[in-house]
Amino acid sequence: MDKNDEELKWYEIKAKKRMRGSPKNNADENKHGSKSEKGKEKSGEREFEDGKKNAKKSTGKFSESSGKKRYSGKKETLVAKELGSILDPSSIPDDAKKILADFKSIIEATHPLNSKQRALLSQKILELSHTLTDERGQRRLGYMNQPATLAAYTHYFLWWNLVRLTRLFSNLPDDFFSLSEDAVCLDSGSGPLTVPIALFLSRPELRDKKLKWYCMDISSQALSIGENLLLSVAAKLEKESWQIVRVKGDFGDDIKEKADLITSANVFNEISDGSDMPPDYLAKKYTDGLLSYSSGKDGAKVLLIEPGVPKSSRLLSLMRDSLIRKKYFPLSPCPHFGDCPMDGKRGGKWCNFAFSVDDAPTALKKISDSAKLPKTRAVLSFVAAEKKSGAEAESDEKNLVFRIASDPIRLPGHRTGFYACSKIGLLLVVTESKLHSGESLCVPMPKSEPEIDEKSGAKIIRC
């Protein structure tokens, strides 16, 4: 038994023990404090003792009441610097926006529907939506090989996924996509090549590179439609397509080369569905499986995207832990390499990012409406990690970087709060500024312990 097997065995034993205690998953958890926040936060009992230049000075005193440290004094506001967003719509290249708006014409040319399929499209979309979400048990492995389902996926779900992924990929740090001219990439559970297509659209600097993509899926039809779609997109952009190697196979099957970039979107929630093993066991198993495809060199990248729901977010958070243990450190969305404070454990927050779909393609929203699936926002969870064998813990003690990972929360006194992730844990950022999910900001590090939000346990930061 090698070290890896031993470790897996250990997880297995741990998992079985836990299953006897049988905690349920947290899929039915309520979202970000929506029930909740009213009346919880006491106004006027604030916050930081901070003599820093950037902070307004406070003059109050600490007192101990009911075991909690409180600070009664003047309200104090830290000056925040904006560091950018992972969901900024203005980062999407104009030519990509144009193609996305008219993606229907590309799909119809590549994957035309007969009149019967056209008539049944809305119904099939609705059915597939249920099997992908609330009726997962009824989904058959290889559902993408059924013509009606594949048509629904290609004409609808693929398009929405492109909307989500182009928004994200256009905003990920440039460093993350600094691939060599002839880099080898693997997209696992590629379906109709959603990830490579979204990347081609989002990152003009990669379009002229001779990337070689191994696209792996158990559905060969989906791969073949996807390859044609990528060719059409590249042609529209007057570029050559990347080299695509279609791999009809199961996750774990061999590929011929090691990859510099490994991607996977909307797959592990599906693969994990059939398993009764707990998520930490699965996360380790999937991470090991993915990394077996990696070149393992410094700079090798892994990009995982999943639906922004608690169960998937939990799995991703655990995969992030496993990646860190293998020295693949998260470049985004996490502003730190420490424990994930939005790990989706029962009762806790889960890491997800949402944006309004007001500017999504009108034709796509029309399909949503006719399928009785109207949408106002898109949500995702993700982690983008890079191998760095010499990475060290962050040393900046002067600043606190955080990423907003919630909708606005109404607080008493006409104030607004947002949950955010930081190296000191979960934050409740109280602000009058209009912040958005996915934005990253930096404030001076509070010198004393911030007050704790009673409901969430988050540290309260005012900026």
Ligand SMILES: C[S@@+](CC[C@H](N)C(=O)[O-])C[C@H]1O[C@@H](n2cnc3c(N)ncnc32)[C@H](O)[C@@H]1O
């Ligand atoms: C929801 S689709 C996602 C497709 C694409 N990545 C996207 O984001 O649009 C999930 C894909 O995973 C594939 N899949 C499921 N189990 C798999 C497995 N064990 N090995 C490889 N692919 C798998 C399915 O065939 C399907 O194409």
